[in-house]
Every structure is written in structure tokens, then in C-alpha cells.
Amino acid sequence: MARRRSGHPKRKNAVKIVGAEFFKVFLPKFSSHQLLIPPDFFENFGRTIKEKVILKNIDGKTWYVDVKGTPNGVFLQNGWQEFVDYHGLKVGEFLVFRYEGSYTFMVKIFGTNGCKKETFESKIIAACVKSEEETDEETKPKQTSRKRGRTEHSDRFGEVNEVEVDSPSNQKTARDPKLLVPLD
Template identity: 30%
Template sequence: MASSGDQWASKAKNPRVLLQFSCDTLRIPDELAAEIGAGQALVVCPSGTGGKVKVWPVEVGRDGGGAFLGSGWPEFAEASGVEAGWLLVLRHRGRGVLTVKAFDASRCLRVLGATTPPEVEATVSSRDDARKQQFISAHPTNFMEKMLIPAKFVQQYLPKEHLNNQSAIVLGPIGKVHSIKLEMGQSDLFFAGGWSQFLAFHDITEANALLLRYEGNMVFTVKIFGPNGCPIESKHKEVRVPQNIEEQQEAPSASIQKCCENDLPISDGEKKPQGSITSLKKASPRVKCIYKIGPPAWIRKEMSTKTIRKYIQPLPAAFCNAIGFQEACTITFKTSLSSTSSWQVHVLPYKGSSHQLGSGWRRFCQENKIKEGDVCTFNIIDSTLWHVVIARR
């Protein structure tokens, strides 16, 4: 992959790049080097299965070929257990701190750290609720009509009962919902029916690489990278209206912050984006909520004790107006669009033009065992049909 290019999500939080691993030095986009803004980066590596991390000081240099990670990179590579042919996703966390995700020759996410025994790696990953399982589709051949899902990924992370439904939900970079039919080969699984339409909608070609994250219940989210390894923003416009708090910022884990604090300080978050995003009111930093108004539309909310105990979820007026709420109605909640299970939740007017979830919300929380800290993403398929993805804390 090329080391630099003219596409860079400069306004995105925690910019990341997709690169082919090399041992002695690693070529990085000039944009990433500029984002780091120093002659040295701190590259974070897990040190085993205990949740601890180690930080490697790595040179950020430039030569006639562009920017690169140099001195200190070979030591990081040896400690992390990365091998030739793997792909890396580097993410800048701010203040020169880089975190790394590695995808092995099968293009599945691997747990870094040479001390992690291969036979327990899948068990460690499956027990880590904060880690969403992911795989890479990088420069595949003949994937415009259907795309192969790595066999290793299917075997380890996709339950057979979900495969029997023969369909999946794929959410593009702006949250648009695409229903994709699954095709079962003799030993392979493909995204098939509807896949070419998904690619066309997002202008994806064989020159792009895709990072797919499994959210559970046969729901996948997708990030798109250009030939230079830099992320590509969607051509489709979206409107964000945060309510009551600032946007949720995915910060480094506590263990990373603790390990790095004696080297370079890590900020807890970045400045709030300007423009169409407006913070309406200050609130507890733990309760995080994002509203995106479509089409398509979705809401993401971190559940608080108060929310769960009262079984009420206030919805902002701007969001309710965008999806057409004007009076009391009933919404069908589904955690899997291919399942017959559903929950009926009443929506009631609340303080003028906003609304709140009433009868039925309590049952939904109880039967889905929602707890404080869990994050629920409500994808509005239709004004009265919502697909709910629950991310456990």
C-alpha cells in the first residue's frame, strides 16, 4: 500500500490507517506523521492475557520516500508477535500515542503479544466484551458481486443458528442499513445478494480495503480505506445533533493511560467538533448519547442506572421531528431482524415536541439483561421498527 495520499479524515476523531506490516521500518502516510507532530511516537503493545500493556518509543522519521516508523519499531514487532503478510490498523490516540490492531494471514483480528498462547487466543477474545471481533477485506479479487467471509472468522464467531437465517445486516460509514443475503458454498460463506448494491452506494471498488466489525446478531459495521491506507469519508451527508452532552469520545483504556502517563500525557478526549454539532446542555460525562438524523437515523446511548431504573429513555425534539413522531405510538424493537423475537414499546409525548419510551421499555431491558454501562444503538429501519444493537460494557 502507498505511504501517502490526498485522502485523510482530518476531522475524524482518533484517525487510523491500514498498512501492510514490515519489520525493519514501517512506511506511514505523511498525514499520520503530521498528526503525531513529533519525532517520536509511543506504540502500545499488550503484554499477554492479563490486560497489561507496554509502551515502545518509536522514531517518526522522513526520507526521500516519505514518513516512516524507524528505530524502536523492530523491537515492537518482535514483542507483539506480528508476522510477515499481516495487516495493521494504526490509530492515533493523541499526543503521539499509537495503538495497533493486527490482522493475520486469514485477515482475522489477532490478539497481540508474543506471550499469548495460540490455543487460548480465541477464548481470550470471546470473553472480552469490549473487543468487537473484526476482519479485513483488502484488495480481494472478484468481490464486486459477492465477498468471502474468512473461514476462521465464521468458525469462531458466527453461531450456526444465526447462519441458518441466511441474511446479515451491514451498516455503512453513515449508518445506512443494508440487508445482505448470505450464500453458503461447500466450505465458504459469502456476502451475496445486495452486496453489489452496498458497494455501489458507497463508491467502493477493488482498490479499497474494508474493515468489518461484528456487532452481534449478524450485524456488521464497515470502515473504508483507500489504496494509500487512509480512511475514506462517505460522499453521503449526515447530520448529528447531540442532546444533553458532548459527543462520545472513544478514549484509550485505563491500562494504556496508566502505562503512558509517565512518558507523554494522553488527553481524555478531543475538543468538541464545531459547525453543525451543538452541545445543548452539560451532564454527567458517563452518560453518553449520540443522535444522527437520517436518512437513515440512529441513536446511541450508554445506559445509566437512572435510565434503567426508571425505564424511560427521553428522545430529543429534533430527532423526533426528523423521523415523524407527532403523537403517542407503539414501536417494535428487534435485536435481530431475522429473528421472530420482538418487543412492543410505547412512545409518549414529553415536554412539547420531544418524546419518551414508556410501557414496554422495562420488559425490553429485563429480557435483554441491559445493565449500567451497556451501550444501545437504535437503528431506525422505519419510524415504528427499530433494530437495537446492544454492546456490553
């Protein structure tokens, strides 16, 4: 072992376990069914790593993934494929694994454009919100030129008590209290 000038043995760059990170570039040919944990990262755990770890995405969703030691290294295996499928990982995407303790890794995924990739769940939520907004626009009653809608306001706190709405088929009165915020 090489000695430093101070007389202490030279050690490998030891990283603090909690908060330690490693990255992988996703290459389907090599990492769609299993993922090699970098040997230097794994050495930090010694023999304390369990047979299962938890992968957590930025939305907090978790996957239980088997850890398997082989002569070729330590791999994430059973459960890894589900993680890959859920996130729709594509060639060249960049994954950052951050150890949070208790055998849990937070995984951030970056697309080939260098930006953090939204999870599938986030995309669904965004699509649903957009769809609801579009539906709301389509179902809003259109005012006719015959008559304008009338709104009665309460003087106190700008509360709406009653709203008349014109519709092509008939005239309706909606009783849906809403709060109006004064802009002064």
C-alpha cells in the same frame, strides 16, 4: 488434539463474537458480486448465523445482505452489490468489518491512500454545504461607494434590530434579528 503444559486441550484462537473484526481488500474480480467471509471468522458463529446480515456504514445507513454457504466458503451475496455500488469501491480499498451483535456489521472503508474513505452521502452533504456557501457569497449585496450600510444595535445583548442594505437597484431595509456576541 495437542495438550498445553497446564493439561488443558489447545484451542484455536477464539475471539469474542461481539466486537470481532475481519478485513478484506476489495478486488473487483473476486469481490464485486459476492464477498467471502474468512473461514476462521465464520467458525466463531458456529451454526447460529442467519441467512441475512445487516451491513452498516459510518453514516448509519444499512444494507440487508444474504449470507450463502457454498462448498467454497460462506459469502455475502444479494445486497452486497448494492453496498459496493453505493460506496463506489475501487480496487485495493481496505474494508474492516466489525460485528456489533444482532447480525449487524459496522463496515469502515479505507482508500488506497490509507485514510478512512468518506461515504458517498458525506460527500454529497459536503458538496451541498460548499455550494450553499458559494451561493451565499455570490448573492451577498455589494456595498457601493455612494453610501455605507447602517446598522442599529440594541444596547441589550447586542441584538440587531434593523439593517439597511444598499443595492444597485434600490435601497432595502432588512428586518432579520441576529445575535451579536461581544468579544470582551
